[in-house]
Amino acid sequence: MRLENKVAIITGGANGIGLAACERFAEEGASVIMADFDEAAGKEQEALLKSKELDVTFLQVDVVDRQSVSNLVEETVKKFGKIDVLINNAGITQDATLLKMKPEQFQDVLNVNLTGVFNCTQTVVPYMLENGTGKIINTSSVSGVYGNFGQTNYAATKAAVVGMTKTWAKEFGRKGINVNAVAPGFTATAMVEKMPRKVIDQMKAAVSLQRLGKPRDIANAYLFLASEESDYVHGHVLHVDGGIMM
Ligand code: NAI
Numbered sequence: 001m002r003l004e005n006k007v008a009i010i011t012g013g014a015n016g017i018g019l020a021a022c023e024r025f026a027e028e029g030a031s032v033i034m035a036d037f038d039e040a041a042g043k044e045q046e047a048l049l050k051s052k053e054l055d056v057t058f059l060q061v062d063v064v065d066r067q068s069v070s071n072l073v074e075e076t077v078k079k080f081g082k083i084d085v086l087i088n089n090a091g092i093t094q095d096a097t098l099l100k101m102k103p104e105q106f107q108d109v110l111n112v113n114l115t116g117v118f119n120c121t122q123t124v125v126p127y128m129l130e131n132g133t134g135k136i137i138n139t140s141s142v143s144g145v146y147g148n149f150g151q152t153n154y155a156a157t158k159a160a161v162v163g164m165t166k167t168w169a170k171e172f173g174r175k176g177i178n179v180n181a182v183a184p185g186f187t188a189t190a191m192v193e194k195m196p197r198k199v200i201d202q203m204k205a206a207v208s209l210q211r212l213g214k215p216r217d218i219a220n221a222y223l224f225l226a227s228e229e230s231d232y233v234h235g236h237v238l239h240v241d242g243g244i245m246m
Contacts (some may be wrong), residue, residue, distance in 0.1 A: 001029035002227040007080040009033045009072070010222075011063055011120055012090030014042035016189030017139075020215035021087060021222045026054035028223060033076050035061045036090070063090050063116030066123075073123045082131055085226045086124045088117040088138045088161075093191055095150040106153045113157035117164065125172065132176040137225045138165045140183040142241050158183075162237055169235030178234055182221045185241025187213035208243030 008025050012018035013034035019041075022034045026049060034049075036042045039060050046058035057079070061072040076083055092112045094105040117138055128134025143151050144158025165181040172179060186192050186203040192212065193200075204210060221240045224230050 002223065002229070003085075004029035006030045006084040006226070007033070007076065007082055008085035008087065008226060009035050009076055009083060009120075009124065010087040010089055011035045011061065011116070013087075014038045014045055014058065016191060017184065017187060017215045017218045018087070018089040019045055020219035021089065022056050023049055023052075023054065024216065024219040024223050025085075025226065026056050028227070030055070030085070030226075031080055032056045033072070034058045035063075035072050037062050063120055064111045066119055069119045069123050073120075073127070077127055083124050083127045083134070084131075085135045086120060086128075086137070087222055087226070088120055088136070089222075090116055091139060091141075091157075091191075093151065093154050095154070096152075097150050098152050101152055109153035110157055113154065114160050117161060121164075121168065125177070128177050129172075129175055134172075134177040135226050135230075136168065136172075136177060136179045137222055138179075138181040140165070140181045140237060142183055142185045142239070142244055145183055145237075145239070146245055165237065166235045173234055178225070178231065180225045180230070180233055180235065181237045182218060182225065183237050183239045183241065184218045184221075185213050185239070185244045187215060187218055189215055206244055207241070208246070211242065213240065213242060 008030045010018050010021050013022045014036035022032045026032045042058035049056040062068045138161045140161045141158040143155045147155050169179040
């Protein structure tokens with residue numbers, strides 16, 4: 001068991017990559033908080049994972065809302081006494097080319113993908129500092145590294161996540177907290193499935209492995225960065241993209 005006695009909060013845990021991570025982490029012995037806005041999916045998936053004897057608790061959160069994030073963190077500490085791992089996985093897209101993108105579309109994506117990561121990390125870190133240990137994993141994207149057509153807002157947030165990861169690595173490394181990021185390639189979740197079939201086929205063709213990622217491919221990278229196997233990996237952005245661009 002790679003995460004025995006560890007307590008992990010996984011934001012955006014009710015669907016897609018986050019859901020795969022909740023399952024994978026619990027399989028490795030963690031007590032997992034599935035933190036998500038989507039209450040219907042959260043409750044359904046919590047019941048499903050519990051039926052497999054996995055220690056997963058759904059708590060509703062809006063990562064954009066400071067009070068909601070505080071409630072999440074306080075409830076987690078009340079229930080488990082500590083937080084060992086934070087996976088800042090919640091994210092949204094609202095795609096449009098630059099000239100068609102409405103200011104609200106730009107701002108909504110910044111609110112969740114950027115301010116949400118700031119809110120969760122700033123609220124969790126004091127508890128990690130108290131224990132002198134912790135692992136923070138942020139979710140970037142190939143779009144943030146290479147840019148992507150129609151994703152001005154999304155690419156901006158995912159590049160910013162890299163900057164925050166490296167900054168926090170510098171601030172908290174000496175205090176025992178590991179900070180890293182994962183940059184997934186195109187992964188078969190609702191986020192990608194809502195794109196036109198032609199675009200999905202083009203994505204697959206651009207990948208050396210000629211397939212989309214599976215949510216579990218990304219969850220396994222989160223797991224590595226959350227486990228003690230990665231204790232000397234710090235301020236790193238792990239690309240998990242099937243070799244989309246090299
Ligand atoms: P998804 O759409 O399947 O799941 C995202 C989850 O985040 C949902 O459960 C949603 O309810 C939750 N969420 C959205 N806004 C929230 C909020 N304000 N507060 C709390 N939860 C909220 O997406 P997917 O594909 O699983 O993405 C997970 C992460 O991976 C995201 O950060 C995404 O940007 C990133 N990513 C995904 C890629 C892909 O191809 N699917 C590629 C690269 C990065």
